[in-house]
Amino acid sequence: MAVKEIMEALARQSVENKKLSELVKDIRLVGDKLELIFVLPNKSLESEIRDKAMTVLKEVEGVENFEIKFAPMGQPVQSPGFHKTRLSGIKHLIVVGSGKGGVGKSTVAVNIALALSKLGYRVGLLDGDIYGPSIPTMLGLKNQRVEVDKFNRIIPAEAFGMKVMSVGFLLPSEDTPLIWRGPMLMKALTQFLFDVKWGSLDFLVLDLPPGTGDVQLTLAQTVEIDGAIVVTTPQDVALADVKKAVVMFKEVGIPVLGVVENMAYFVCPESGNKYYIFGKGRVSNFALAYGLKILGSVPIEPAISETSDSGVPIVESSPDSQSAKAFLNIAKIIAEELERR
Numbered sequence: 001m002a003v004k005e006i007m008e009a010l011a012r013q014s015v016e017n018k019k020l021s022e023l024v025k026d027i028r029l030v031g032d033k034l035e036l037i038f039v040l041p042n043k044s045l046e047s048e049i050r051d052k053a054m055t056v057l058k059e060v061e062g063v064e065n066f067e068i069k070f071a072p073m074g075q076p077v078q079s080p081g082f083h084k085t086r087l088s089g090i091k092h093l094i095v096v097g098s099g100k101g102g103v104g105k106s107t108v109a110v111n112i113a114l115a116l117s118k119l120g121y122r123v124g125l126l127d128g129d130i131y132g133p134s135i136p137t138m139l140g141l142k143n144q145r146v147e148v149d150k151f152n153r154i155i156p157a158e159a160f161g162m163k164v165m166s167v168g169f170l171l172p173s174e175d176t177p178l179i180w181r182g183p184m185l186m187k188a189l190t191q192f193l194f195d196v197k198w199g200s201l202d203f204l205v206l207d208l209p210p211g212t213g214d215v216q217l218t219l220a221q222t223v224e225i226d227g228a229i230v231v232t233t234p235q236d237v238a239l240a241d242v243k244k245a246v247v248m249f250k251e252v253g254i255p256v257l258g259v260v261e262n263m264a265y266f267v268c269p270e271s272g273n274k275y276y277i278f279g280k281g282r283v284s285n286f287a288l289a290y291g292l293k294i295l296g297s298v299p300i301e302p303a304i305s306e307t308s309d310s311g312v313p314i315v316e317s318s319p320d321s322q323s324a325k326a327f328l329n330i331a332k333i334i335a336e337e338l339e340r341r
Contacts, residue, residue, distance in 0.1 A: 006036075006063070009056045015045050020052055025071045027221070034066040046070060086224040087193060089200045090124075092338050093223065094257070098231045099245030101210035103238050104262040105231045107308055108298070109207035110138045111324075112229070112260075114315045115331035117161050121202040124156065126192055127166035128219075129209040136168040140311025144169050153197045160316055165196050186218050193223055203335075216245075220252035226338055227257040229295065232286075234264060234278040239286050246290055257295065257337055259287050260330060264297035267322065274299075296330040298323050 010021040018041065026037040036057065038049055050068050057066045087093055096109040106129065117123040127135035136142050139159040146169045147155050156163040167188060198204060206225075209215055219225070228249045232242040242259075249256050261283040266275045277300065287294050298304075299322050307317045315324045 005060055006056065009060060010053070013052045013056060015048055015052070016041070020049065020056070023049065034063055035069055036066065037069045037071055039071045084222065084224045085194075087198070087204065089198060090204045091202045092226045093204045093206065094227045094229060094334065094338070095128075095206045095208050095219070095225055095254070096229045096231060097208040097216065097245050097249070098210060098238075099241035099243070099248075100238060103231050103233045103242075104298075104304075105210070106134050106138065106207050107304060107313075108229075108231045108260050108262055108327075109205055110135060110308070111313050111315045111327040112331055112334070113162055113203070113205040114160055114313050115324075115327045116203050116205070116335060118315060118319075118328065119331055119335065121335065122200065123161075124163040124165070124198050124201045124204040126196075126204060126206045127164075127168065128189060128192075128206050128215070130167050130188060131209065133166045133168035133171075135164065135166050135207060137311065138308045138313060139164060141166075141169070142311070146170070149197060153195055154191070155197050160313075163198060163201070165192050167192075186215065189215065189219065190222065216248060217252065220249075220254055225254050226341075227334075228254050229257055229260060229334070230292075231260045231262055232283060233262055234276070234280065234282050236282065239282060243286070243290070246292070255341075256292055257334055258293035259283060260295050261297040263300045266300040293333075295333050296326045298326045 006027070007021050007024070010024065011019045013020040015023070023038045023041065024036065025039045027034070034057070036053055038053070040046055040049070053068050057063050096105060096112070098105040106127075110125065113123050113125040125135065127133050136144060141157050141159055141164065144157045146157055146165070149155055154165065156165045157169060158164065206219075208219075230242055230245055230249075232238050246256055263278060264276070264283075265280075266277050267273070268275065283294065301314070301321060301323045303318055303321060304314050304323055307314045310317075314321055315327050318324055
Protein backbone atom coordinates (compact mmCIF):
# COMPACT_ATOMS: atom_id res chain seq x y z
CA MET A 1 0.00 0.00 0.00
CA ALA A 2 1.62 3.22 -1.19
CA VAL A 3 0.48 5.26 1.82
CA LYS A 4 3.01 8.03 1.40
CA GLU A 5 2.21 8.46 -2.29
CA ILE A 6 -1.54 8.52 -1.59
CA MET A 7 -1.23 11.12 1.18
CA GLU A 8 0.98 13.33 -0.97
CA ALA A 9 -1.54 13.14 -3.82
CA LEU A 10 -4.44 13.94 -1.47
CA ALA A 11 -2.52 16.94 -0.16
CA ARG A 12 -2.68 18.42 -3.68
CA GLN A 13 -6.49 18.33 -3.58
CA SER A 14 -8.55 20.68 -1.41
CA VAL A 15 -12.13 21.16 -0.26
CA GLU A 16 -13.17 24.52 1.20
CA ASN A 17 -9.56 25.54 1.88
CA LYS A 18 -8.74 22.23 3.56
CA LYS A 19 -6.30 19.78 2.06
CA LEU A 20 -7.94 16.44 1.43
CA SER A 21 -5.11 14.75 3.34
CA GLU A 22 -6.13 16.67 6.47
CA LEU A 23 -9.55 15.03 6.36
CA VAL A 24 -8.21 11.47 6.31
CA LYS A 25 -9.10 9.60 9.50
CA ASP A 26 -7.79 6.17 8.61
CA ILE A 27 -6.23 4.09 5.84
CA ARG A 28 -6.73 0.33 6.03
CA LEU A 29 -5.72 -2.61 3.92
CA VAL A 30 -8.45 -5.24 4.27
CA GLY A 31 -7.43 -8.28 2.24
CA ASP A 32 -6.58 -6.79 -1.14
CA LYS A 33 -8.94 -3.82 -0.70
CA LEU A 34 -7.72 -0.37 0.32
CA GLU A 35 -10.18 1.50 2.54
CA LEU A 36 -9.80 5.27 2.77
CA ILE A 37 -11.88 6.81 5.57
CA PHE A 38 -12.63 10.54 5.75
CA VAL A 39 -14.14 12.78 8.40
CA LEU A 40 -16.79 15.12 6.95
CA PRO A 41 -16.59 18.78 7.96
CA ASN A 42 -19.94 19.23 6.20
CA LYS A 43 -22.41 16.63 4.88
CA SER A 44 -22.81 18.58 1.64
CA LEU A 45 -19.13 17.96 0.80
CA GLU A 46 -19.43 14.17 0.74
CA SER A 47 -19.81 13.86 -3.05
CA GLU A 48 -16.98 16.30 -3.76
CA ILE A 49 -14.60 14.53 -1.38
CA ARG A 50 -15.53 11.11 -2.79
CA ASP A 51 -15.01 12.22 -6.39
CA LYS A 52 -11.65 13.85 -5.70
CA ALA A 53 -10.44 10.92 -3.63
CA MET A 54 -11.43 8.44 -6.34
CA THR A 55 -9.57 10.53 -8.91
CA VAL A 56 -6.46 10.41 -6.74
CA LEU A 57 -6.64 6.65 -6.10
CA LYS A 58 -7.15 5.86 -9.78
CA GLU A 59 -3.90 7.66 -10.55
CA VAL A 60 -1.84 5.77 -7.95
CA GLU A 61 -0.22 2.86 -9.71
CA GLY A 62 -0.91 -0.54 -8.17
CA VAL A 63 -4.04 0.54 -6.26
CA GLU A 64 -6.93 -1.14 -8.07
CA ASN A 65 -9.41 -2.30 -5.44
CA PHE A 66 -10.48 0.50 -3.10
CA GLU A 67 -13.43 1.92 -1.20
CA ILE A 68 -14.16 5.42 0.08
CA LYS A 69 -15.84 5.62 3.50
CA PHE A 70 -16.81 8.37 5.92
CA ALA A 71 -16.58 8.52 9.71
CA PRO A 72 -19.67 9.29 11.80
CA MET A 73 -20.81 12.90 11.58
CA GLY A 74 -19.73 15.24 14.35
CA GLN A 75 -16.40 13.53 14.95
CA PRO A 76 -13.55 16.06 15.06
CA VAL A 77 -11.01 16.18 12.30
CA GLN A 78 -7.68 14.77 13.42
CA SER A 79 -4.39 13.59 12.06
CA PRO A 80 -4.56 10.29 10.16
CA GLY A 81 -4.87 7.28 12.47
CA PHE A 82 -4.25 3.69 11.47
CA HIS A 83 -5.87 0.45 12.47
CA LYS A 84 -3.10 -1.77 13.85
CA THR A 85 -3.67 -5.49 14.26
CA ARG A 86 -2.03 -7.72 16.83
CA LEU A 87 -0.79 -10.97 15.28
CA SER A 88 -2.67 -13.88 16.76
CA GLY A 89 -0.49 -16.24 18.78
CA ILE A 90 2.60 -13.98 18.61
CA LYS A 91 3.68 -12.69 22.01
CA HIS A 92 6.34 -10.28 20.73
CA LEU A 93 6.87 -8.97 17.19
CA ILE A 94 10.24 -7.26 16.78
CA VAL A 95 11.72 -5.74 13.64
CA VAL A 96 15.39 -5.45 12.70
CA GLY A 97 16.24 -2.41 10.56
CA SER A 98 19.22 -0.37 9.53
CA GLY A 99 18.29 2.54 7.30
CA LYS A 100 20.82 1.32 4.72
CA GLY A 101 22.21 -1.88 3.25
CA GLY A 102 25.63 -3.40 3.76
CA VAL A 103 25.78 -3.30 7.55
CA GLY A 104 25.03 -6.97 8.14
CA LYS A 105 21.40 -6.48 9.16
CA SER A 106 20.17 -9.86 7.96
CA THR A 107 23.11 -11.65 9.59
CA VAL A 108 22.26 -9.92 12.86
CA ALA A 109 18.55 -10.77 12.52
CA VAL A 110 19.25 -14.45 11.85
CA ASN A 111 21.68 -14.84 14.73
CA ILE A 112 19.50 -12.93 17.21
CA ALA A 113 16.52 -15.11 16.27
CA LEU A 114 18.62 -18.25 16.67
CA ALA A 115 20.02 -16.97 19.99
CA LEU A 116 16.47 -16.43 21.29
CA SER A 117 15.66 -19.98 20.25
CA LYS A 118 18.77 -21.23 22.08
CA LEU A 119 17.48 -19.48 25.20
CA GLY A 120 14.38 -21.67 25.07
CA TYR A 121 11.90 -19.35 23.37
CA ARG A 122 9.59 -20.33 20.52
CA VAL A 123 10.82 -18.23 17.61
CA GLY A 124 9.78 -17.39 14.06
CA LEU A 125 11.88 -15.51 11.50
CA LEU A 126 10.35 -13.55 8.63
CA ASP A 127 12.53 -12.37 5.75
CA GLY A 128 11.03 -9.00 4.84
CA ASP A 129 13.63 -8.20 2.20
CA ILE A 130 11.45 -9.14 -0.77
CA TYR A 131 13.88 -7.97 -3.46
CA GLY A 132 16.98 -9.55 -1.93
CA PRO A 133 15.97 -12.53 0.23
CA SER A 134 19.13 -13.88 1.84
CA ILE A 135 17.80 -15.73 4.87
CA PRO A 136 17.18 -19.02 2.98
CA THR A 137 20.89 -19.12 2.15
CA MET A 138 21.94 -18.27 5.71
CA LEU A 139 19.80 -21.06 7.15
CA GLY A 140 20.61 -23.73 4.55
CA LEU A 141 17.12 -23.54 3.02
CA LYS A 142 17.97 -22.39 -0.52
CA ASN A 143 15.98 -25.12 -2.29
CA GLN A 144 13.16 -25.20 0.24
CA ARG A 145 9.58 -24.79 -0.99
CA VAL A 146 6.51 -24.11 1.13
CA GLU A 147 2.99 -25.51 0.85
CA VAL A 148 -0.46 -24.42 2.01
CA ASP A 149 -2.85 -26.26 4.27
CA LYS A 150 -6.55 -26.92 3.62
CA PHE A 151 -7.36 -23.42 4.91
CA ASN A 152 -4.95 -21.84 2.38
CA ARG A 153 -2.52 -20.88 5.11
CA ILE A 154 1.16 -21.06 4.24
CA ILE A 155 3.11 -23.65 6.21
CA PRO A 156 6.49 -22.07 7.06
CA ALA A 157 9.80 -23.85 6.67
CA GLU A 158 11.79 -24.86 9.74
CA ALA A 159 15.47 -24.56 10.59
CA PHE A 160 17.32 -25.01 13.89
CA GLY A 161 14.04 -25.15 15.77
CA MET A 162 12.69 -21.91 14.25
CA LYS A 163 9.80 -21.32 11.87
CA VAL A 164 10.97 -19.40 8.79
CA MET A 165 9.25 -17.61 5.92
CA SER A 166 10.80 -15.87 2.91
CA VAL A 167 9.74 -14.97 -0.61
CA GLY A 168 12.76 -17.05 -1.63
CA PHE A 169 10.68 -20.16 -0.88
CA LEU A 170 8.20 -19.13 -3.58
CA LEU A 171 10.65 -18.40 -6.41
CA PRO A 172 11.58 -21.01 -9.03
CA SER A 173 15.29 -20.33 -8.45
CA GLU A 174 17.52 -17.99 -6.43
CA ASP A 175 18.43 -16.17 -9.67
CA THR A 176 14.80 -15.20 -10.37
CA PRO A 177 14.34 -11.43 -9.89
CA LEU A 178 11.19 -9.90 -8.45
CA ILE A 179 10.00 -6.95 -10.50
CA TRP A 180 7.26 -5.69 -8.22
CA ARG A 181 5.99 -2.27 -7.36
CA GLY A 182 5.26 -1.15 -3.81
CA PRO A 183 1.61 -2.29 -3.52
CA MET A 184 2.44 -5.85 -4.66
CA LEU A 185 5.34 -5.98 -2.22
CA MET A 186 3.13 -4.85 0.64
CA LYS A 187 0.48 -7.42 -0.22
CA ALA A 188 3.13 -10.16 -0.06
CA LEU A 189 4.42 -8.96 3.32
CA THR A 190 0.89 -8.72 4.68
CA GLN A 191 0.27 -12.32 3.63
CA PHE A 192 3.53 -13.43 5.24
CA LEU A 193 2.38 -11.85 8.50
CA PHE A 194 -1.29 -12.85 8.59
CA ASP A 195 -1.60 -15.87 6.29
CA VAL A 196 1.34 -17.95 7.50
CA LYS A 197 0.68 -20.69 10.04
CA TRP A 198 3.06 -19.32 12.65
CA GLY A 199 1.31 -21.03 15.53
CA SER A 200 2.14 -19.90 19.05
CA LEU A 201 5.44 -17.98 19.26
CA ASP A 202 7.24 -16.03 21.93
CA PHE A 203 9.09 -13.97 19.31
CA LEU A 204 8.60 -13.27 15.63
CA VAL A 205 11.70 -11.53 14.27
CA LEU A 206 11.08 -9.53 11.10
CA ASP A 207 14.14 -8.65 9.02
CA LEU A 208 13.18 -5.38 7.31
CA PRO A 209 14.47 -4.35 3.89
CA PRO A 210 17.06 -1.53 3.90
CA GLY A 211 15.89 2.07 3.99
CA THR A 212 13.03 4.05 5.52
CA GLY A 213 10.47 3.81 2.74
CA ASP A 214 6.93 2.69 2.16
CA VAL A 215 7.42 -0.85 3.48
CA GLN A 216 8.52 0.30 6.91
CA LEU A 217 5.83 2.99 7.08
CA THR A 218 2.99 0.69 6.05
CA LEU A 219 4.05 -2.12 8.38
CA ALA A 220 4.10 0.35 11.25
CA GLN A 221 0.54 1.39 10.38
CA THR A 222 -0.79 -2.14 9.84
CA VAL A 223 0.51 -4.38 12.61
CA GLU A 224 1.34 -3.97 16.30
CA ILE A 225 5.14 -4.01 16.64
CA ASP A 226 6.65 -4.38 20.11
CA GLY A 227 10.09 -3.02 19.35
CA ALA A 228 12.78 -2.27 16.80
CA ILE A 229 16.44 -3.23 16.80
CA VAL A 230 18.67 -0.89 14.82
CA VAL A 231 21.85 -2.26 13.24
CA THR A 232 24.81 -0.08 12.32
CA THR A 233 28.53 -0.22 11.71
CA PRO A 234 30.88 2.38 13.26
CA GLN A 235 31.38 4.49 10.11
CA ASP A 236 29.78 7.91 9.83
CA VAL A 237 28.25 6.98 6.47
CA ALA A 238 26.31 4.15 8.14
CA LEU A 239 25.29 6.21 11.17
CA ALA A 240 23.91 8.98 8.97
CA ASP A 241 21.28 6.60 7.55
CA VAL A 242 20.69 4.79 10.83
CA LYS A 243 19.73 8.12 12.42
CA LYS A 244 16.94 8.39 9.83
CA ALA A 245 15.71 4.90 10.73
CA VAL A 246 15.62 5.79 14.44
CA VAL A 247 13.65 8.97 13.76
CA MET A 248 11.24 7.06 11.53
CA PHE A 249 10.58 4.39 14.18
CA LYS A 250 9.94 7.06 16.80
CA GLU A 251 7.62 9.04 14.51
CA VAL A 252 5.42 5.99 13.81
CA GLY A 253 5.32 4.97 17.46
CA ILE A 254 7.59 1.91 17.42
CA PRO A 255 9.80 1.74 20.52
CA VAL A 256 13.48 1.33 19.67
CA LEU A 257 14.89 -1.39 21.93
CA GLY A 258 18.45 -0.40 21.16
CA VAL A 259 21.39 -0.44 18.77
CA VAL A 260 23.56 -3.34 17.67
CA GLU A 261 27.04 -2.24 16.63
CA ASN A 262 28.11 -4.74 13.96
CA MET A 263 31.71 -5.10 12.74
CA ALA A 264 32.72 -3.17 15.84
CA TYR A 265 36.31 -4.39 16.01
CA PHE A 266 38.69 -7.09 14.81
CA VAL A 267 40.48 -9.47 17.16
CA CYS A 268 43.84 -10.66 15.90
CA PRO A 269 43.81 -14.49 16.17
CA GLU A 270 47.55 -14.52 16.93
CA SER A 271 47.91 -11.78 19.53
CA GLY A 272 44.34 -11.41 20.78
CA ASN A 273 44.59 -7.65 20.38
CA LYS A 274 41.52 -5.64 19.37
CA TYR A 275 41.72 -3.36 16.35
CA TYR A 276 38.96 -0.82 15.73
CA ILE A 277 39.21 -0.80 11.95
CA PHE A 278 36.20 1.47 11.38
CA GLY A 279 36.82 3.73 14.37
CA LYS A 280 35.72 3.76 17.98
CA GLY A 281 33.26 5.81 20.00
CA ARG A 282 30.94 7.03 17.25
CA VAL A 283 28.16 4.55 18.01
CA SER A 284 28.34 5.34 21.74
CA ASN A 285 28.03 9.05 21.01
CA PHE A 286 25.14 8.39 18.62
CA ALA A 287 23.28 6.24 21.17
CA LEU A 288 23.81 8.85 23.89
CA ALA A 289 22.53 11.65 21.66
CA TYR A 290 19.34 9.75 20.80
CA GLY A 291 18.79 8.25 24.24
CA LEU A 292 19.27 4.67 23.05
CA LYS A 293 20.77 1.61 24.64
CA ILE A 294 23.66 -0.23 22.96
CA LEU A 295 22.47 -3.82 23.02
CA GLY A 296 25.89 -5.17 22.10
CA SER A 297 28.93 -4.98 19.85
CA VAL A 298 29.66 -7.79 17.40
CA PRO A 299 33.27 -8.19 16.23
CA ILE A 300 34.51 -8.85 12.71
CA GLU A 301 35.12 -12.55 12.39
CA PRO A 302 35.68 -14.37 9.08
CA ALA A 303 33.64 -17.23 10.51
CA ILE A 304 30.48 -15.11 10.45
CA SER A 305 30.43 -14.80 6.66
CA GLU A 306 31.69 -18.35 6.18
CA THR A 307 28.97 -19.86 8.35
CA SER A 308 26.29 -17.67 6.77
CA ASP A 309 27.31 -18.87 3.31
CA SER A 310 27.34 -22.49 4.48
CA GLY A 311 23.85 -22.23 5.95
CA VAL A 312 24.80 -22.78 9.60
CA PRO A 313 24.85 -19.42 11.47
CA ILE A 314 27.68 -18.77 13.90
CA VAL A 315 25.43 -19.04 16.97
CA GLU A 316 24.83 -22.66 15.93
CA SER A 317 28.19 -23.57 14.40
CA SER A 318 30.58 -21.80 16.82
CA PRO A 319 28.72 -21.13 20.09
CA ASP A 320 31.97 -20.40 21.93
CA SER A 321 33.08 -17.67 19.51
CA GLN A 322 33.05 -14.03 20.56
CA SER A 323 30.38 -13.24 17.98
CA ALA A 324 28.06 -16.02 19.14
CA LYS A 325 28.45 -14.91 22.76
CA ALA A 326 27.67 -11.32 21.72
CA PHE A 327 24.47 -12.42 19.94
CA LEU A 328 23.38 -14.52 22.93
CA ASN A 329 23.89 -11.60 25.28
CA ILE A 330 21.96 -9.30 22.94
CA ALA A 331 19.10 -11.82 22.84
CA LYS A 332 19.02 -11.96 26.65
CA ILE A 333 18.82 -8.17 26.89
CA ILE A 334 16.00 -8.01 24.33
CA ALA A 335 14.01 -10.76 26.03
CA GLU A 336 14.42 -9.20 29.47
CA GLU A 337 13.44 -5.75 28.19
CA LEU A 338 10.29 -6.97 26.45
CA GLU A 339 9.27 -9.12 29.40
CA ARG A 340 9.77 -6.11 31.68
CA ARG A 341 7.58 -3.95 29.45
